[in-house]
Every structure is written in C-alpha cells, then in structure tokens.
Amino acid sequence: MARYGMALDYKNCINCKACEVACKEENGVWLGADKYRIWVGVKEIEGEYPLLSIASSTFYPGQCMQCENAPCQDVCPTNATYYDENGVVRVDADKCILCTYCINACPYDARYIDERTLTVDKCTFCSDTRLARGLTTTACQNTCPTKVRTFGDLDDPNSEISQLLMNREYKQMKSNLGTKPKLFYLL
Amino acid sequence: MNNISVKNLFDFKKTPLNLLLAFVTLVLLGAFIGGIINFFVHGHESYNVTRQHPWGLLIIMYIFFVVSSTGLCIISSIGHVFGIEEFKIIGKRAIAGAIITLVAGFAVIAFEIGHPIRMVIYNVLTPGFTSAIWWMGTLYGIYLFFILLEFFFLTIKVDHKWSKIFGTAGLLAGLSAHSNLGAVFGFMIARPTANGVFYPVYFIITAMITGCYLIYLMYGFKYRNNYPPEVKAMFLKLNKILGMLIAILIFFEGWKIITALYGAMPEKSATILKTATSPEFMYGEVLLGMLIPFIVILFSNAKAIKPMVYASFLGMIGIFFMRYDLVHDTLIYPMQKLKITEYQLAPTWIEYFPSPTEFAIGFGGIGLAIFLYYLSEKLFDLDPDKN
Numbered sequence: 001m002a003r004y005g006m007a008l009d010y011k012n013c014i015n016c017k018a019c020e021v022a023c024k025e026e027n028g029v030w031l032g033a034d035k036y037r038i039w040v041g042v043k044e045i046e047g048e049y050p051l052l053s054i055a056s057s058t059f060y061p062g063q064c065m066q067c068e069n070a071p072c073q074d075v076c077p078t079n080a081t082y083y084d085e086n087g088v089v090r091v092d093a094d095k096c097i098l099c100t101y102c103i104n105a106c107p108y109d110a111r112y113i114d115e116r117t118l119t120v121d122k123c124t125f126c127s128d129t130r131l132a133r134g135l136t137t138t139a140c141q142n143t144c145p146t147k148v149r150t151f152g153d154l155d156d157p158n159s160e161i162s163q164l165l166m167n168r169e170y171k172q173m174k175s176n177l178g179t180k181p182k183l184f185y186l187l
Numbered sequence: 188m189n190n191i192s193v194k195n196l197f198d199f200k201k202t203p204l205n206l207l208l209a210f211v212t213l214v215l216l217g218a219f220i221g222g223i224i225n226f227f228v229h230g231h232e233s234y235n236v237t238r239q240h241p242w243g244l245l246i247i248m249y250i251f252f253v254v255s256s257t258g259l260c261i262i263s264s265i266g267h268v269f270g271i272e273e274f275k276i277i278g279k280r281a282i283a284g285a286i287i288t289l290v291a292g293f294a295v296i297a298f299e300i301g302h303p304i305r306m307v308i309y310n311v312l313t314p315g316f317t318s319a320i321w322w323m324g325t326l327y328g329i330y331l332f333f334i335l336l337e338f339f340f341l342t343i344k345v346d347h348k349w350s351k352i353f354g355t356a357g358l359l360a361g362l363s364a365h366s367n368l369g370a371v372f373g374f375m376i377a378r379p380t381a382n383g384v385f386y387p388v389y390f391i392i393t394a395m396i397t398g399c400y401l402i403y404l405m406y407g408f409k410y411r412n413n414y415p416p417e418v419k420a421m422f423l424k425l426n427k428i429l430g431m432l433i434a435i436l437i438f439f440e441g442w443k444i445i446t447a448l449y450g451a452m453p454e455k456s457a458t459i460l461k462t463a464t465s466p467e468f469m470y471g472e473v474l475l476g477m478l479i480p481f482i483v484i485l486f487s488n489a490k491a492i493k494p495m496v497y498a499s500f501l502g503m504i505g506i507f508f509m510r511y512d513l514v515h516d517t518l519i520y521p522m523q524k525l526k527i528t529e530y531q532l533a534p535t536w537i538e539y540f541p542s543p544t545e546f547a548i549g550f551g552g553i554g555l556a557i558f559l560y561y562l563s564e565k566l567f568d569l570d571p572d573k574n
Contacts, residue, residue, distance in 0.1 A: 042526045075315075077306070077310060077320040077321035078314070080313075098300060099300055103241045104378070108523075109238070109521070119301070119302075177377065
C-alpha cells in the first residue's frame with residue numbers, strides 16, 4: 001500500500017516531449033492529436049521585441065493530477081473510475097460505458113477515448129505496465145533528460161518525493177476546486 | 188385500444204398539411220435510419236465530438252426529448268393529479284406524448300453512449316450513487332414504468348383511481364429525474380458557468396414551458412384552429428400558466444447573466460459574456476423561446492389561442508437552442524489554458540458543429556416521435572372519456 005504522487009520541477013522542463021513519446025510507447029497510446037495521457041503546456045514569452053520577458057516563458061508538463069477527491073470518480077455512473085490500493089485513479093475498462101461524463105467533469109482535460117477498448121483512458125502512473133513489472137519509476141520520469149519528475153510514495157517520509165515536498169515550496173493546479181491533486185509543481 | 192388493420196394504419200385525410208407532415212416525418216425517419224447505419228459503419232468517428240467537446244448534438248437532442256416528456260407529464264398532472272377541471276381533457280394525449288418523447292430520447296442517446304448494454308448491467312451491479320447520471324438514468328427508467336402504467340389505466344383498462352396513483356408517482360419520479368439531469372451539469376465543479384443550483388431548477392421551469400408549447404402544437408394540429416369550448420377553456424388557463432412560467436424564466440436568465448458578469452470572475456464572466464451575446468442565445472433562446480410567446484400572451488391579455496399555436500412552434504425552436512446552448516456553453520471554455528502542441532495556436536474557445544450523422548440521428552428522433560404519436564393516435568382513443 002502506498003500513496004503515489006509526483007513532484008515536477010517544471011522550470012527544468014525543456015519541452016523535448018520525450019515524456020510524451022515514452023508514455024505512448026510504454027502504454028500503447030495511439031497516435032493522434034486527441035490521444036495523449038500526458039502533455040507539455042507551453043507558455044510563450046510575453047512582451048514585444050526587444051522588451052521580452054524571458055522569465056515569462058515556461059513549460060508546464062502535465063497529466064492526470066491523480067486527485068484525492070477526483071471529480072471524475074464522483075460522476076462515474078458505474079464506478080468504472082476507481083482509486084486503486086495505491087491511491088491512483090484508474091478506469092476499469094470492463095465497466096466503462098463511455099458516457100464521457102468524466103471527460104467533461106475533469107478540470108484538467110486529462111482524459112480521452114482509447115480507441116483500443118472504446119473506453120475512457122488516462123494516466124495511471126504506469127500502474128498496469130511498469131509498476132506491474134516491479135519497476136519503481138514511470139515512463140515519463142525515467143526518460144526525462146532534465147529530471148523534471150520525481151515519483152514516489154507520499155506516505156513514506158523518507159521517499160525522495162516526500163523529502164522534496166518538505167524542502168521545497170510547491171503549487172497544485174486548480175487547487176481552489178478542492179480536488180486535492182497529487183501532482184506538485186515545485187517553485 | 189382500437190382494432191385496426193395495417194391498411195387503416197396508413198390511411199389519413201390527404202390535406203396539404205397532413206401530406207407535408209407525412210413527408211417530413213418520412214424524411215426524418217429515413218435520416219434516422221441512415222444515420223444509425225453510418226454510425227454502425229464508422230462508429231463515434233462519424234460524430235464531430237472531440238476530447239474537449241465530448242458531448243454533442245445527440246446529448247442535446249436527448250435533453251430536448253426528455254425535457255419535452257417531463258414537461259408534458261407535469262402539465263397533464265395539473266388535471267388528473269391536482270384536479271384542475273379544465274386540464275382533465277389533456278391527460279391521455281399528454282401522457283402518450285410524454286411516453287413517446289421519452290422513448291425518442293432513449294433511442295437517440297443509445298447511439299451516443301458507447302456501451303448501452305453494459306450500462307444496463309453495471310448500473311445495477313456497481314451503481315455510482317454519487318453520479319447524477321446514475322440517478323437521472325435510473326429515475327427516468329422508473330418514471331417510464333409509472334407513466335406506462337398510468338397510460339394503461341387511462342386508456343386500456345380505465346381505472347381513475349390507479350391512473351391517479353401512478354400519475355402522482357410518475358410526476359414525482361419525473362421531477363426527480365429531470366432535476367437530476369440538471370444536476371448532471373450543476374455538479375460539474377470544473378465548469379463554473381454550470382456549477383451550482385441553477386440548472387436543476389431551470390430544467391423544471393423549462394420543462395413546464397416545453398410542455399405548454401407541445402400541448403399547443405398537439406391540439407393546434409388536431410383541431411386546425413377550430414377548437415371546441417372545453418379546449419378553448421383549457422388554452423385560456425394554459426396561457427396564464429405559460430405567461431407566468433416565461434416571466435420566471437426571463438428573471439432566471441437575466442439574473443444568471445448579471446451575477447456571472449458582476450465582479451468579472453475569471454472564466455465565468457468571460458464565458459457568459461461570450462454565450463449571452465451569441466446569435467443562438469439572442470435570437471434562438473430569447474427571441475423565439477421566450478419573447479415572442481410572452482409578447483403574444485401579454486398583449487392579448489392571455490386570450491390569444493391561434494397566434495399561440497404558431498408562437499409555440501417558434502417556442503419549440505427556441506427550446507432546441509436552449510438545449511444546444513446548455514451543452515455547448517458548458518463546454519466552450521478550454522480546460523487546458525496553455526497550448527499543448529508546438530505549432531498550434533493557444534487554445535481559444537472550443538468550437539463544435541454537429542456532423543451530418545449527428546444531425547441525421549438527432550433530428551431523426553423528431554421523425555420517430557411524430558411517427559409514434561401518429562401510431563398512438565390510431566391505436567388508442569386519446570380524447571377524454573365522455574363520462
């Protein structure tokens with residue numbers, strides 16, 4: 001039993017998109033503009049040349065926030081969306097009826113339709129692939145050249161992620177909604 | 188129940204209006220079948236719904252139909268549940284309409300839900316009690332059961348005691364189901380324009396207005412503006428109820444817009460400003476759906492009957508735009524604020540326009556409803572009992 005979360009040192013992100021490629025490769029996510037579990041948001045430079053704000057240019061790697069109070073789970077009519085034993089929000093493809101209510105209800109646009117199973121799919125922290133094989137890292141974390149991501153057990157005070165969250169300030173996306181995201185953006 | 192042959196079934200008076208309606212119905216039914224075939228060949232790819240706009244015209248038309256059903260049930264209950272004399276004559280016809288529109292709604296949404304059979308199984312095996320869709324679907328199932336029994340005791344085995352019992356149960360189930368449909372939108376914390384108490388209440392008000400419009404259309408078509416005194420008496424009362432309901436709706440909409448704009452709350456005010464200034468809202472919802480019928484009632488001192496039939500037709504077009512905007516406006520604001528793909532422009536308002544297949548199935552549902560109504564008129568005596 002663990003309570004998995006992820007810390008993102010997002011200012012280190014160079015927008016190489018290796019994480020997107022690794023995720024697709026590891027989890028068999030189809031190609032296509034609509035089909036992705038993770039993404040890199042791009043905030044472009046503000047201002048006009050030569051008065052450009054270099055500090056304003058930021059990349060925001062994102063994925064399912066693995067909310068502890070997930071709106072997508074609340075709205076699922078068949079409980080196809082559930083929290084697994086590690087607190088990861090997962091979709092049981094056998095129960096999903098593809099009403100797409102969860103896609104509408106997710107504040108982070110983290111869900112899409114998986115054409116393989118014709119059900120809703122999302123980031124699982126590689127629970128059914130890498131973690132199931134006994135590995136301790138996610139594909140996106142493992143491939144990142146600038147080590148943006150730190151994945152681990154939030155309940156273990158000695159884990160790297162717990163140490164990071166104890167020592168660094170962080171923000172959570174749309175935390176005002178009360179979703180309690182488990183993705184932490186280190187400041 | 189009438190005993191009729193297949194030949195009689197398709198025998199009707201060949202007036203221009205009847206022939207036009209028969210033609211329109213056949214075209215819509217053809218579109219419905221064609222759309223379904225295209226759906227089975229190409230699947231969801233034949234719809235223009237996207238990751239950012241996952242609900243489209245079929246959800247809109249489902250809401251349009253179930254709003255009609257609930258509205259007809261509520262308006263009919265004024266007579267046979269609450270005992271208001273003038274409305275007792277509409278009982279059978281309105282309940283037939285409520286059943287038909289609900290069936291049409293289910294027929295349309297069956298092609299939007301990815302796995303409708305799985306839905307029936309897991310709705311029972313692993314019910315999501317925190318889901319408004321679960322409550323809405325389950326309550327609509329119960330509602331259909333009750334109004335079918337109500338119709339049975341109104342027309343086939345006439346028993347007013349049981350029809351009243353099932354009518355009351357159907358009314359309660361319908362109200363609960365329908366406000367839960369509003370809650371499907373009201374519960375979405377991610378969507379500030381929809382989140383809150385507004386939609387569960389708004390749905391009931393607009394359902395009642397839709398019910399009034401449909402009563403006008405059904406009786407207007409049946410009597411061709413040559414109404415017997417009891418129908419006239421019913422319409423005069425209906426005008427007053429409808430006028431009051433539209434006035435309430437105008438208040439609702441007005442304050443919804445003002446409170447959203449006041450203080451310029453992020454996301455909410457921009458979305459409402461965008462949607463409230465759209466032609467669909469101004470001409471569709473406001474002009475056709477509210478103002479024209481309201482002005483007719485207001486300036487005729489609630490005595491206009493013939494103009495209200497035509498105003499109700501425009502009103503139903505307005506109601507369609509209300510459903511369209513309800514879904515589209517809820518999804519119009521992008522959840523991803525930053526651009527997610529290189530060489531792609533930053534996300535702006537989410538665009539959506541239905542595909543031909545969505546139009547065919549969605550509007551085809553109207554053809555199905557008209558056809559079923561025609562059948563019910565042939566098979567059952569929908570006029571009030573003489574005693």
